[in-house]
Amino acid sequence: MSRFVPDAATALGHAVTLVDYSLSLAEKLRSRLLARRPPEKAVEARLLRAVEAARPDLFLTLYGANVSPRVLAELRARRVTSANWWLNDPFQLERGASLLAGYDFAFTNARYAVEAYAARGLKHVRFLPTACEPAVHRPLAPRPPACDVSFAGDWSAMREQLVASLVSAGVDVRVYGPWRRKLAADSPLRARLEHGFFSPGRMAEIFAACNATLNVHTWRGRFDYGLNPRVFEAAACGVPQLVDWKRELDEIFDETERAAFLIYRSDAELLEKARNLPAREKALAASTSIRERHSYRARVEELLRTVGG
Numbered sequence: 001m002s003r004f005v006p007d008a009a010t011a012l013g014h015a016v017t018l019v020d021y022s023l024s025l026a027e028k029l030r031s032r033l034l035a036r037r038p039p040e041k042a043v044e045a046r047l048l049r050a051v052e053a054a055r056p057d058l059f060l061t062l063y064g065a066n067v068s069p070r071v072l073a074e075l076r077a078r079r080v081t082s083a084n085w086w087l088n089d090p091f092q093l094e095r096g097a098s099l100l101a102g103y104d105f106a107f108t109n110a111r112y113a114v115e116a117y118a119a120r121g122l123k124h125v126r127f128l129p130t131a132c133e134p135a136v137h138r139p140l141a142p143r144p145p146a147c148d149v150s151f152a153g154d155w156s157a158m159r160e161q162l163v164a165s166l167v168s169a170g171v172d173v174r175v176y177g178p179w180r181r182k183l184a185a186d187s188p189l190r191a192r193l194e195h196g197f198f199s200p201g202r203m204a205e206i207f208a209a210c211n212a213t214l215n216v217h218t219w220r221g222r223f224d225y226g227l228n229p230r231v232f233e234a235a236a237c238g239v240p241q242l243v244d245w246k247r248e249l250d251e252i253f254d255e256t257e258r259a260a261f262l263i264y265r266s267d268a269e270l271l272e273k274a275r276n277l278p279a280r281e282k283a284l285a286a287s288t289s290i291r292e293r294h295s296y297r298a299r300v301e302e303l304l305r306t307v308g309g
């Protein structure tokens with residue numbers, strides 16, 4: 001997203017200065033040599049130098065966990081509007097509440113988190129879901145199928161249990177992601193794993209070589225709302241998506257777009273749908289609308305409209 005969002009703003013005709021808000025190797029070494037200066041001060045100084053040079057109308061951060069109150073105060077003093085697109089809802093609401101209070105505008109990826117923030121006194125938080133990047137997340141020419149169902153993403157105990165239950169029931173599943181250290185030495189999933197991180201382009205290739213892909217929200221079983229980025233990315237690639245139900249699936253996608261989703265509300269329903277996968281035609285048709293209506297360009301345009309009043 002740190003690439004897709006500024007690219008979208010640039011495509012809309014805005015001048016964008018991108019600042020990497022993490023310590024460089026030189027800054028890490030310098031902070032060790034000058035132990036009296038906290039390392040985050042180097043990043044703050046670099047960010048404020050960029051603000052001074054660019055004199056922006058808007059400072060936008062994604063997540064913004066490392067942006068200090070001092071930086072926000074400096075931005076306010078320079079009359080620079082600040083905005084945070086916070087993307088860890090609903091499972092990090094309390095952390096979000098502490099971070100978003102200092103911004104002029106705040107956006108959350110979960111529609112019903114807006115109400116939760118308002119109850120905590122944050123009235124300036126608005127809903128802005130994540131998106132797809134049509135130049136990357138798009139249907140590719142069909143590949144020889146590597147599997148019936150893919151899972152592409154990080155490990156969690158819940159995800160491992162769900163994938164293992166599908167495999168034990170005879171579903172042909174392959175896993176793509178950094179799972180190796182988490183799996184037991186005798187896990188049957190080891191033979192079905194392509195270990196390591198993958199690029200967005202590689203993810204599109206994975207989707208092209210499976211009959212469906214599995215999406216398991218980190219907060220499955222805890223919250224019935226909030227969509228992760230994979231919802232939009234897989235749908236834009238035209239692959240049928242097995243996804244656990246969230247309220248926004250029924251609310252922000254139209255009837256054509258909802259054909260991309262094979263929604264499950266239980267393990268038993270997931271197994272049934274994984275055993276009876278549809279052809280890709282409806283998902284491919286849905287992907288056209290999803291790439292048009294749910295792109296990062298559309299989201300950034302909406303964000304800038306909100307900020308501009």
